[in-house]
Amino acid sequence: MSAPTYDLGKLHGGLRLPGNKENSTAAAIQQVPVPAHLILPITQHVGDAAEPIVGIGERVLKGQLIAEPYGSLGAPVHASSSGKIVAIEPWPVSRRHGDTAPCIVIECDGEDRAVEVAEILPAFETLPADFLLSRILQGGIVGLGGAVFPTAQKLMQATTCKLEYLILNGVECEPYISCDDMLMREYAEKVVGGARILLHALEVGSCYIVVESDKPEAIRRLGEVLGDLNDDRFVLKQVPTIYPSGGEDQLVQLVTNLEVPTGGLPTDVGCVVQNVGTAAAINDWIIDNKPLLSRITTVTGDGVAQPMNVEARIGTTVADIVNFVGGYTDRAEQLIIGGPMTGKSVTTDRVPLVKATNCILVLSEAPAGGTERPCIRCGDCAAVCPVQLLPQQLFWYACADDEAKMRSYGLLDCIECGCCDLVCPSHIPLTADFRTARARMQEQADEKARAERARQRFEARNERLRQEQQIRDEELAKQKESARKAGPDAIAEILMRRQDPPDEDR
Ligand code: SF4
Numbered sequence: 001m002s003a004p005t006y007d008l009g010k011l012h013g014g015l016r017l018p019g020n021k022e023n024s025t026a027a028a029i030q031q032v033p034v035p036a037h038l039i040l041p042i043t044q045h046v047g048d049a050a051e052p053i054v055g056i057g058e059r060v061l062k063g064q065l066i067a068e069p070y071g072s073l074g075a076p077v078h079a080s081s082s083g084k085i086v087a088i089e090p091w092p093v094s095r096r097h098g099d100t101a102p103c104i105v106i107e108c109d110g111e112d113r114a115v116e117v118a119e120i121l122p123a124f125e126t127l128p129a130d131f132l133l134s135r136i137l138q139g140g141i142v143g144l145g146g147a148v149f150p151t152a153q154k155l156m157q158a159t160t161c162k163l164e165y166l167i168l169n170g171v172e173c174e175p176y177i178s179c180d181d182m183l184m185r186e187y188a189e190k191v192v193g194g195a196r197i198l199l200h201a202l203e204v205g206s207c208y209i210v211v212e213s214d215k216p217e218a219i220r221r222l223g224e225v226l227g228d229l230n231d232d233r234f235v236l237k238q239v240p241t242i243y244p245s246g247g248e249d250q251l252v253q254l255v256t257n258l259e260v261p262t263g264g265l266p267t268d269v270g271c272v273v274q275n276v277g278t279a280a281a282i283n284d285w286i287i288d289n290k291p292l293l294s295r296i297t298t299v300t301g302d303g304v305a306q307p308m309n310v311e312a313r314i315g316t317t318v319a320d321i322v323n324f325v326g327g328y329t330d331r332a333e334q335l336i337i338g339g340p341m342t343g344k345s346v347t348t349d350r351v352p353l354v355k356a357t358n359c360i361l362v363l364s365e366a367p368a369g370g371t372e373r374p375c376i377r378c379g380d381c382a383a384v385c386p387v388q389l390l391p392q393q394l395f396w397y398a399c400a401d402d403e404a405k406m407r408s409y410g411l412l413d414c415i416e417c418g419c420c421d422l423v424c425p426s427h428i429p430l431t432a433d434f435r436t437a438r439a440r441m442q443e444q445a446d447e448k449a450r451a452e453r454a455r456q457r458f459e460a461r462n463e464r465l466r467q468e469q470q471i472r473d474e475e476l477a478k479q480k481e482s483a484r485k486a487g488p489d490a491i492a493e494i495l496m497r498r499q500d501p502p503d504e505d506r
């Protein structure tokens with residue numbers, strides 16, 4: 001490994017924001033105990049909801065599969081402790097779109113009994129890449145940086161491209177959030193272990209582990225682990241603390257100076273980006289047989305008694321987690337799941353921690369806003385946009401609901417970072433409007449894809465029925481022909497024996 005290098009950065013726009021991370025990083029990560037109930041949404045990833053395979057009243061063990069992946073972007077859900085299934089019903093959740101989701105509710109027995117490990121895998125270096133990828137799918141692992149894209153499918157897509165770099169994203173640039181920083185400080189071995197598995201599965205020869213310069217302890221720990229490993233495929237790279245340098249495309253540009261094309265993916269320029277937490281989860285699953293059952297999350301803000309990072313089981317409610325850190329302060333006013341820039345305000349703490357939950361932020365007051373006024377064409381929003389969009393122009397087309405123009409002005413490239421909002425002197429809620437417009441376009445695309453899948457299923461079924469009928473007709477014709485040669489009694493017997501197709505195929 002080379003010495004850590006410092007990159008002065010080539011990011012367009014962005015903002016230097018106060019970190020507000022000191023309080024939550026003062027103490028070590030604490031473990032939240034098993035709660036009375038776990039609430040497990042079947043939609044914790046992008047793509048189709050998983051399909052429950054357990055019934056109400058059934059007893060489950062920690063690590064047991066309770067919902068199977070469905071569709072091309074599916075991910076499974078596992079029980080994160082032992083107990084009894086008491087409900088499968090809609091429950092309040094923190095999602096970008098929609099306030100409830102179907103959830104499997106487990107009444108925990110407090111014993112935390114785990115399923116027996118079915119098989120101990122041999123050393124990962126001896127396993128073929130496609131085996132590792134399907135194994136990663138079974139572990140329920142999704143991108144833990146917030147995107148929750150199923151990791152196995154992302155890697156499978158990547159293996160179809162010519163790859164040069166694996167980039168591990170340890171750039172946690174949004175204020176208040178420090179779960180990746182604490183993960184790198186306390187579990188640097190797992191992060192590097194996951195990276196080694198990824199390098200093998202992707203057959204890539206170089207890995208950048210990228211960390212912001214405001215995380216010296218994480219950089220020191222990673223440096224130690226990489227020093228011991230002495231593997232020259234790894235480079236530890238520091239980047240300046242600028243929001244939002246942790247966006248995938250922004251990170252690729254910072255590290256490699258390569259620009260991801262509009263509407264494209266990092267794989268278009270030979271890069272695969274994975275969050276450091278995702279790498280650690282891969283290590284846990286492939287090396288220690290632990291599927292994704294818990295995650296580290298930051299609980300912070302002046303509305304909680306003791307800000308800190310905790311590791312909690314997926315499905316633990318925010319109420320249980322806040323209770324664990326000493327409860328709310330008298331000043332608690334606003335609950336945000338995620339950070340102040342990209343998180344979502346919720347009105348209840350009954351929502352569960354899900355795979356995407358990197359932060360629970362409780363503030364004494366809503367972030368400063370102001371009365372919305374007309375755009376004065378100052379151009380500040382364009383100056384800070386890391387994707388080099390023209391937010392004022394996009395806003396105009398979003399108001400007019402002009403989808404074609406929004407597309408041509410790059411709305412789909414917007415990473416919803418919120419920088420434009422923050423600088424707008426007219427207090428126009430640009431990001432909220434872009435988010436709504438993007439969601440509408442995504443829903444239409446999803447609906448189109450669903451209709452296409454239904455059409456393909458219908459046509460495949462018709463083709464199968466046609467082929468089966470053809471086989472039956474040919475068989476009957478053969479029998480008739482041989483019976484014709486044998487005489488009239490044989491024909492009558494064949495007609496009596498003839499079977500109609502089963503009901504379901506009519
Ligand atoms: S929210 Fe979208 S338009 Fe606004 S600065 Fe970020 S990327 Fe640009």
Ligand code: SF4
Pocket residue numbers: 374375376377378379380381382391392395423424425426427428
């Ligand atoms: S920052 Fe606000 S006022 Fe200035 S151009 Fe952008 S939308 Fe208009």
